[in-house]
Amino acid sequence: MSIPPPHGPHQPYGPQEPPGPYGPYPQGQFPPQGPYAPYPYHPYGPYGRPAPVNGVAIAALVLGILCFLPAVGLVLGLVALAQIKKKGERGRGMAIAGSVLSCVGLVLWTVTLTTGIASDTWDTLKDAAGQDGTAYSLAKGDCFDSPTGSLEGATYDVEEVPCAGRHDGEVFAVITLPGGRFPGDDSVTATAEDKCYTLQAEYAMDPWAVPEDATVYYLVPSSQSWRFGDREITCLFGNTDENGTLTGSLRNDETTLDADQIAFLKAMNTVDDVLFEEPEDFPEDDLPANRAWAKDVEGVLGEQIEALEGHGWKSAAEDPVADLLADMKDARTAWAKAAGTDDVDTFYEHYDTGYEYVDGPTTVTAREALGLATTVPSYDGEYEGGDESPGGDELDV
Template sequence: MSIPPPPGPHQPQGSPEQAQGPSAHGQYAPPSPYGYGPPGAPGPYGYHPYRPYGRPVPVNGVAIGALVLGILCFVPAVGLVLGLIALVQIKKKGERGKGMAVAGSILSSVGLVLWALALSTGGASDFWDGFRDAASGEGTAYALAKGDCFDSPTGNLEGDAYDVDAVSCSAPHDGEVFAVVTLPGGDYPGDDEVSRTADDKCYALQDGYAMDTWAVPEDVDVYYFIPSRQSWRFGDREITCLFGSTEEKGKLTGSLRSDPTTLDVDQSIFLSVTNAVDTALYEEPEDYPEEDLAANQAWAKDVHAVLGEQIEALRGHSWQPDAKQPVTDLIEEMEAARREWAKAAAAKDADTYYTHYDKGYEYVDGPTTVTARKALGLDTTVPTYEDDSDSGGESGGAGGLDV
């Protein structure tokens, strides 16, 4: 195996093939950096200084910028200028990217024409107004905050939501926001998981906004806007919980808000107590006592404990004169109900359990409760209850927010 002579002016003259010899690794080495003549001069066959073996000719960066700006058309004049600069640089340096530079220049020229037309017709102003609103969240579900009322362009709260119109809560409206929940970052958890989280969060938060649940119309239910897979990529992490009508073309009138910002101290304490008891009652086991007596006994014990805590809360507050006696009467009925729940928790069979269960429920939403509510200036319309255990969150319109 021979070793080729060192490169330089001492190499033999001749054709490029003759000048090349096998390398120390058995491969044919490329020509010397200076061809076959004096250093710096082209060889007899027109060879010029070569680039390192295997390295591709680079793409002109200015050409790439021109193409990108040409496609976006936000600043077409800049894209055109960059395209022309790129063509000059490519010719001098022998770089690639001529096609991109030409395409960017053409697209930018078209963009200039379109911008000229938009400026002459006022379309550019409308575009930038819309762009600014989208960036700030105005006119989208992003802009909705707790207490806001709005109309949906489609007139309903189901399906995809691309835009909303904020309106006064005193006027008829499609929805009223009662909570905004921010999801953690990371990968999109999937439509089903986001909907499940919205169900859990929104239904748990509704009473904190509409504490006077009796004042919520029967045709009102919980809906929500949730991030879609597309909006998640743009940073959308908010679940917007809202009230809406279940009736076709139904509207809400007036705000449903009844929380410490709209209630006095007596009203807030009373509703906090009654809602806490209601929450405990809503947790009744799905299985009947005949099927699972132990589970129902455990629940009855929990109701007994909650009643004790809330009775103490009512007794510990100084009520206004008009409400003092009605609240005292209600406390007495709650004490009687508490004793019945203790007996239900200790029942030995389903029949005995039912006897005390029914007596424990007698005071709930009864005349004494209505009297106390009237004295406190709260709604006195006794609500009706339907068995919606099978519906779950289906009434909640999971409107995916696409941007």
């Protein structure tokens, strides 16, 4: 490339000599300076520099190649094309490539989430996680320790430990939710509360054997884990103090109880269930509702008396159970009278008589004969009507 001489009437170096072997001047000499200095040599003039590459286009291409956040990659690609057109920058090909790859990524994500691929992937991950002591490996009857010592917040890694010793939690049920869209955190929590508090009675049939510092916790799927097929609610017992522990298993069901114990607990728990249904309004505020409830109690007592009388008890429990049945029959008569009275004071009189056998001496004696817990659970203060019935099994936990 030749360098043009400067403008003006004079040449910069004077008359030209015939070129020598290394140019017009001997090697090692420099031409004399003329009145004008030569222009400096630049590979590009001020208007020959290449346009810069659009940074948004680069980001779009990277996201498209990685198939990471495809929706974001697509948006960045479109933004980059608009900027390139406006500013005259380079990178149009990268923006187009990033947009196309992001579109492909969106299609793949949609197919994955709307077919069984995501669920299969989640099952595979969960199976692998189940071998490493994680929350996904927990099953009914397992006891575990949390790495933080608390059952609050998010939990993933857990350490399974023997239930006989101290532990943070004990699983008593695992619930599988139906598929479809994520129902929302509030809905999942409501389902967990409803199901877990119901299923605890199947795992711990004897409420007298549940310590007062035990309460119900649950692990629920998040919106993120739901996308990959997580549908399980894990119900568990833990200490009322989130940093406390439990000692020994709380399990007492068909796997740990004998036939006499199961028959007794089923009858007692059924009666307790109807006692828990006491109306919220006091008899003086809504006597008809309380009379209807008393009628229900009478009916359930009659059914459970027949069930207990029809069971063949071991010899050591025959007399204690017979004494309890006599008290239950008296209670049934009292509830029948409460259901038939139109006077509030008379209702309360029969109401008190109907509750006398509950947690009374004959109940404790029958439990002792059957090898069940004999310590009467405490309740939340004195009875004031409504849901806090003194005859229920609502533990002070």
